[in-house]
């Protein structure tokens with residue numbers, strides 16, 4: 601029997617990699633797409649999978665659309681990846697962020713509860729929920745302390761997922777994923793901003809790179825590895841919550857150094873610190889402990905930060921050269 605999956609946020613970084621993984625596993629993949637005035641399917645084309653996907657219209661803020669999508673797709677599994685996912689924007693659009701990243705999760709869970717209670721559910725939770733960290737290495741038992749409207753909205757999404765699991769017995773899991781990147785990462789996130797700028801500087805298309813707090817530390821992994829953990833969570837008999845991380849943390853400064861060194865450049869010659877990129881409240885450091893994911897799911901990250909950054913720099917170099 602062919603399994604059916606519904607992915608919200610299929611046009612985003614993780615949505616594209618997850619869709620590819622599920623197609624390779626023989627799934628029929630349905631993708632929820634919000635109406636936009638310009639094209640958002642470039643990542644799916646880049647991976648060569650656009651024509652393999654059944655697209656359904658819907659926005660996370662519109663519960664009726666989500667109900668229709670669930671009834672149409674009759675999915676065995678739903679992966680809720682849709683979100684206003686850029687932390688910095690969440691201070692400028694706190695209400696939208698709350699509606700989509702928080703209440704949107706309830707809309708989807710309600711659609712499952714009413715129309716398809718056997719459907720397994722994955723919620724894209726985040727290490728941003730740890731915010732002002734309460735333990736040096738964060739795991740499933742570390743208390744949360746979000747530091748942005750994004751983190752607060754995602755914390756609601758996390759707890760409503762736990763609550764629907766406990767209240768209605770839904771197979772609903774929450775993946776607490778630490779930062780993960782790839783050549784398909786949005787250009788506004790720091791890793792991609794850096795690799796794109798390094799490529800442009802190398803090719804003489806840009807002179808400097810303006811950044812904010814380069815002392816911030818993140819636990820960065822490869823998105824292609826992380827979508828596998830999402831899938832594994834929904835293959836377990838029992839739904840649960842898992843931290844997915846590499847267990848290594850690195851400053852933005854060092855990440856820059858590695859990226860520029862790939863092109864035989866010294867980041868110190870090009871990086872300018874610009875107060876415009878500092879945040880109203882910062883998450884200074886994140887460092888995950890993925891021991892539970894390793895023990896229960898048999899999941900481990902496969903890609904080192906050095907290899908990830910090299911992959912991103914090389915992809916950006918090829919793309920910028922063609923412009």
Ligand code: NAP
Pocket residue numbers: 608609610611612613614615632633634636640658659660661680681682683684685686700724725726727776777778779780781786
């Ligand atoms: P992304 O590239 O920003 O993708 C977000 C997706 O959500 C896009 O497909 C976007 O559609 C869609 N979307 C936004 N608002 C929507 C709405 N109102 N209704 C329906 N769809 C909407 O994010 P990502 O990096 O793939 O992350 C996937 C999920 O994991 C997000 O929920 C994010 O918060 C979470 N997460 C990410 C990371 C990470 O490091 N990447 C870590 C932890 C958790 P458009 O293309 O039309 O904008």
Ligand code: GDD
Pocket residue numbers: 685686687688725726727728777778779780788789790791793810811812813814816817818852877878879882883886
């Ligand atoms: N974006 C950006 N731009 N970040 C900068 C810059 C800059 O110019 N300069 C310094 N930074 C710092 C930010 O202040 C932050 O501490 C760090 O770089 C990482 O920023 P982002 O790449 O924007 O990611 P994020 O950590 O805020 O959020 C990402 O990871 C979360 C998981 O921890 C997003 O993917 C979220 O959706 C995800 O939940």
